[in-house]
Amino acid sequence: MKKIAIIATLILSMAVVFMGCKDKRNPGTVYMPDMAYSRAYESYAARDSSLFTTDPANAGHKIFYNNLSPAGTIKRGELFPFSVPNDSNGLINLSALVKNPLEPLNGKELEEAGRLFNINCAICHGAKGENNGPLAAKIGGVKSIIATSPGYSDGRIFFVTEYGQLNMGSYASQLSREQRWRIVQYIRTLEPKTVPVATTAVKMDSAVVKK
Template sequence: MKKTAIIATLVLATAVVFISCDSKRQPGKIYMPDMAYSRAYESYAPRDSTKFTMDPNDAGNRIFYNNMPAAGTIKRGDQFPFTVPNDSNGLINLSAQVKNPLAPMAGKELEEAGRLFNINCAICHGAKGEANGPMAPKIGGVKSIIAASPGFSDGRLFFVMTYGQNNMGSYASQLSKEQRWRIVQYIRTLEPPKTAAPAAGAAAPKADSAAVKK
């Protein structure tokens, strides 16, 4: 008798399980609906404003979602973010601590860096990195890169491309971080070869005083 009761209960339980899983369209009674229906939200679908908010201050009351990847998200294969702040301390001191992450380039890679330089920089700075590109007279105040760069750290050159400087805009949206670091290396190839004993009053101190004003 006891056995029959157990078997009957098992059969009944199995039946209930199978019946409840029959169809998602007509689910009947649902126990734990979150298990049956995923809470995945379409990224760009319109959202119920009574449930969702894009205002971070309201995040406690409604679900905060603003279509943006989580802070600190890095694109696959991309380099870590450049966290040096856009101020004079960042320009002169902090950027100097950031090393060029790329291995030295040659051949095709260097050619590619030159191509990027000629497209993005030569229009103002000229193909040799001076201040004589065709746009220079229109922009005004263009400075020679190679006059300054021997006194600039790699990080500082990267900084100027990333944030811009006075009349020069930022190149962060046109050039990936890797491309900007490539251009830094390319600029080094444009510099006049270093002589063993540099002449008095070489470019370095002058370059520093030029940048302090930012």
């Protein structure tokens, strides 16, 4: 009788052990669901809509996750958010009021900014910040950064990296704010050194219309 009990227990435990072995991806009979199906959001995993929701109204019934950090929070070490609105007044007027929050970069930091520029921007704008990167022709042409940047405030250049501009996308998710303010400083080093100066001074009296 004792033997039968031992054999039965053995068979039963073997069955439990092998129960989930049919398919590697299938956890089989699940007795600890939170171990099999993570309640945490798994990056790069397909999101199961029967478990997750992006609608705050549904939170509680399903796991709420919308990929955004909670409102009002800032990543540790990150600069304050760029609060200029994404409209033409923001681009042309308000962005100019935002000063570059960083001190002038030293040689090493500038080198790092250049590295980021070459990775993220040069594919379209070219290493010199113009309009001749390898992708430029494929997306129907890009604008030269340094053709206009000398006349733009730091904030306006940052604005373009924050929101993108027509065929150029936003870089807000690829580069931190600090990295983008650094790139703005790097762009300044690419700008032509000789700023065209008006050579003929306008004589005030010659500008007066003579009757």
